[in-house]
Amino acid sequence: MTSYDVAVLGAGPAGLAAAWRAARRGRSVVVLERSERLGGMSASFDVAGVRVDHGSHRLHPATPPRLLADLRELLGADLQTRRRHGRLRLAGTWTGFPLRGGEVVRALPPALLAAAGRDAVIATLRRRDDSSYAAALRSGLGDTLYELVYAPYAEKLWGLPGERIDAHQARVRVSADTPAKLAARLLRPRRSGSRGGQGQVFHYPRRGFGEIAEAIAQAAVDAGASIRTTTEVSAVAPDSSGVTVETAGGGSLSARHALSTLPLPLLARLSRPCPPADIGESAAALRFRAMVLVYLVHEGGRWSPYDAHYLPGRETPVSRLSEPANYRSSVDDPADRSVLCAELPCAIGDPVWRAGDQELAELVTAGLAVSELPRLRLRAVEVRRLPRVYPVFDTGYAARLDVLDAWASSLPSLTSLGRLGLFAHDNTHHALAMGYAAAEAIGPDGALDRVAWARARQRFTTHVVED
Ligand SMILES: Cc1cc2nc3c(=O)[nH]c(=O)nc-3n(C[C@H](O)[C@H](O)[C@H](O)COP(=O)(O)OP(=O)(O)OC[C@H]3O[C@@H](n4cnc5c(N)ncnc54)[C@H](O)[C@@H]3O)c2cc1C
Incomplete structure (x- = not known):
């Protein structure tokens, strides 16, 4: 059986970044990816001769400078900086997005603006209620804005009324969640050209967002990693000396450590020996x-x-x-x-x-x-x-995730990371940061420095999703 220091499961941004950084540190690395394409949700492909992404993808200016510098080096002039030019449908009319104060005032009916303003003033006098997504946003921004934007948005995105969604969703998804923060966002100065302020520009590669993952994959291969596409992981058996990974075609390999970016509930289903029944139940209940x-x-x-x-x-x-x-x-x-x-x-x-x-x-x-x-x-x-x-993040998800996360964290020789591996509604730059941190926590003997990884996990809790 072929043996490696590190087996990376999944070739999205988190897995590819981990593979690249681990290979650069001299580890022998293999990446196993189910799809024929690299990049996971951040991949690009062709439709009618046009490069397209899996929905709207942009690299946000919030990307840490160290990651951005690496991406600039890998992509060169292909990584363009662009001014955002979107529109938001509100109350039967269009307004520019990201929102700008004057434009919002001109676009929305005066009665609606007055109601939203009155609500916002009252909200500043109320205590924040974190019993649900709906309660957090109603108490933070007022009923008018909640009903206009956040209630229908929640139903559409997560398929649930806001009352059945945990307040955590509001914390990680709605950065302007108080009147003061919203006002600051609406009134931020508009700078001209591609050097517009935070939130007004984004980075995007000339050949589609997937060019980021493709460039990292190439860098990983150049650093010695081996990447196998159309290779679906079907079982993982971690123990204290290492991990055995089986693939759908009947192949298997061993590694000192596995970095899994597979969805956490899937990891529970593929683990051998099978986890206890309560873990299986928690995994099945995460949606x-x-x-x-x-x-x-x-x-x-x-x-x-x-x-x-x-x-x-x-x-x-x-x-x-x-x-x-x-x-x-x-x-x-x-x-x-x-x-x-x-x-x-x-x-x-x-x-x-x-x-x-x-x-x-x-x-x-x-x-x-x-x-x-x-x-x-x-x-x-x-x-x-x-x-x-x-x-x-439905109400009650946190207890189920805690159970599952405690089980996954106790596995020897395997670490779960990435957007689906940590059940986090994260951006690509967050996934890349996770990959970097995981690779840096793997020591020369292929074992994970658990203290370093725990510190990194703590940092990940500060991630705020950018739209
Ligand atoms: C509609 C949409 C819009 C988004 N917009 C943005 C944006 O504007 N900006 C931004 O920064 N981020 C955006 N994101 C988020 C971004 O796509 C993700 O954060 C990022 O792709 C997560 O990377 P990852 O490596 O953690 O996971 P993934 O990209 O999900 O990669 C996981 C990989 O694991 C593979 N895999 C799964 N099961 C197996 C198996 N059994 N065996 C082998 N391989 C397996 C998958 O095929 C996949 O390639 C958006 C996401 C969506 C859905």
Whole structure:
């Protein structure tokens, strides 16, 4: 059986970053990836000759400087800095997104603004109520804003009313969760050009967001790592001397340590010996939201000048509509067509998940019409289904996650990390930071420095998701 210092399970940003950094530190590394493509949720692929992503992806300016410097070195001029140019549908009208005070005031009905302002003043006098996502945002921002934006958004994204979602979701997802923070965001100065302030610019590679993962994968291979695609992990057996990993094709290998970025509940199902029954129950009760991505090929050049349209309302099942060619400047993008990507959060097996391509195209175009968006000259449709995109922090999830996390942390010779491996609604730069930290915690003997990893886990709790 082939043996390595480190076996990385999954080749998304977390796994690839871990593999690259571990290989650079002289470890022998193998990466096992189920898909034929690298990058996980952060991968790119071609639709009608246009590079597209799994929904709207941008590298946020919040990316730690050390990571950004590494990515600049790997990607060179391909990593572009772009000014954000999105729109948000609010109260039947469009306003620029990220939000800007003057524009919001001009766009929204005065009665609604007055109600939101009055609520916000009252909210500053109230104690914050952290009994649920709904309670936290109602007490923080007031009922008007909650009902207008955050209630329908929660139902769409996580499939639950805000009262059944843990307040943790509000903490990690809504950074402007008090009137003061919201005001600061609305009133922040608008700087010109690509040097706009925090939140106004983003980084994006010329050949699609997936170019980031591809560049890291190449760096990992250059540093000596071996990457095996179309290799699905089917069982992992960790013990104190190392870990044996079995793959769906009947292969197996051993390593001193495994870094798993697989979804945590899946890790519990694949572990040998099987975990105790209560672990299996906690794993089965942790829920993920699925997503159907509908790619619509538009005939006749760009469909709009915007990068993304945000649609929190109930009038369409689409949560966001992006036009990848508007995220970059690239001569490779064709002039005679564009591709839109519609994100439809859903549950596995529900009507959206099961709908055929044509039905989905009709659902999206109906959403365009009610949202007063330009007509689409539809040439073709392609659909992708992702079974696990958003961890669902329903009320009670924390106790189940604690049980599962304590079990996973007690496994010898295996560490779980990444967005799905830690059940965290994190961005790519967070996943990359996890990969770096995991690689740095592996010592020369291939064993994990548990103190260093515990410190890193503590840092991960400060991650705030950027939109
Ligand atoms: C719609 C959407 C929009 C997003 N927008 C942004 C954004 O704008 N900016 C941003 O920074 N982030 C964004 N993200 C988040 C970003 O995609 C993730 O944070 C990132 O991809 C997580 O990386 P990861 O390596 O932890 O996990 P993943 O990307 O999920 O990678 C895990 C890998 O494990 C593999 N795997 C699973 N099971 C097995 C198995 N049994 N055997 C072998 N391999 C397996 C998978 O195929 C996958 O490649 C967005 C995500 C979504 C869904």
